[in-house]
Amino acid sequence: MAEHKQEVRVDDMGLAFGKTMIVFTIIGIVMMVVPAIFYFAGIKQYIPLSEVNRSWAGSASEFWQNTKGIQVHGYGWIFNHLLYTDTLSMLGVLLLMMTPLLSMLAAMFKAPNKTYKMLFLVAALEFIVSIMFKTS
């Protein structure tokens, strides 16, 4: 059985894609979970859990209006409040969002030919543009 398993060889492009993905997925999950532990413990909360529970039945815009008296447009609510544990944990979500992009870039450098390099480059550029477009 072991001999059969050795016959399966995964190409370098796939391995680079997978290795990059697992590294950044783990980092992203840790970045998301560690501050969240402090958040659930009641430490440095931008929006206290009790307020979240009271307002989560409303839409996102109603939620932000009820809890902070603001409307959220963009990533500013994360980057402007990084000293709070709940907003800090959102950096992990951002990294998880970016992980497929990083994996594609890693795979691009290990691609077996120019066609695959171009395919990954185009997908990566589309990825970046779509995020920048939403930010604006």
Place this chain on the structure above:
Amino acid sequence: MVWSIILFLFTFVIGIISPVSGVGGGVLFVPLATLIFPFHIDFIRGAGLVMAVTSALSSIPYLIKKGLANIKIFAVIAPVMVITSVVGGFIGLKVTSAFPGGKYYIELMLGAIILLVFAVMMLSKKLEFPDVKEEDMDSWAKSLDMRGAWYEPNLGKVVHYNIKNTKISEVIFAIIGFIAGMFGLGAGWANVPVLNMLMGAPIKVATATSMAIITANAPAIGIYLTKGAILPSIVIPSVLGITIGARIGAKVAEVIKPVFVRYLVLAVLLLAGALNVLKGLNGLGII
């Protein structure tokens, strides 16, 4: 805190089912969570998308190592799906906000699409190991060397496969990407049958590669983040549950019999389709 624990257990079960069926966690989570939990659908959709992508991210490296997830197929599809899913996301938000009831028409259409896929899979045969010969491969598949192999424990041997119909699949994946973005869900429910029945990927390869393709929807997470529709108290227990569950599910996907995987996919498709149709009809006041 009680809701967070229930969410964790709920998503843990979804995490196990997701890699085995090839259906993204978001597709299972969103319709069921809408029925069970008190959160607004904005937060459920946001959490569902993060879960679908994280579930896929957690499973893919293992599936690549085993030869099940084919990154060559992903590379060909990703440039099309990234752009169409983002376009679909923007148009979807426009439709739901432009007129009352738009959301329910979208849910109804989604349910109809899933039920159509279910019907197609029910009628199809011999999907576990499709026989794609060298002469069946199209010019793109040949020039990009779109082949693969994995060790199949149920057969006790290495199974080799070829890919076909790349060009027409690009068009269909463009439509799937648009639909996935429009409804704010992963697209495993549509990816698997196209990969399996049209491109000729064996069912295990199709379910594994579908997980990679779901990550092409990751930019849509930005839509929810920029709206403030992703909350730690909902997302953290959900992602933890699905991540732990998905690691178990990926191992189950390796040893489980392909026929069983197919039946599981069919059951999930039927459930998701029926729930979305009912939600749409209910929202429109028809039932």
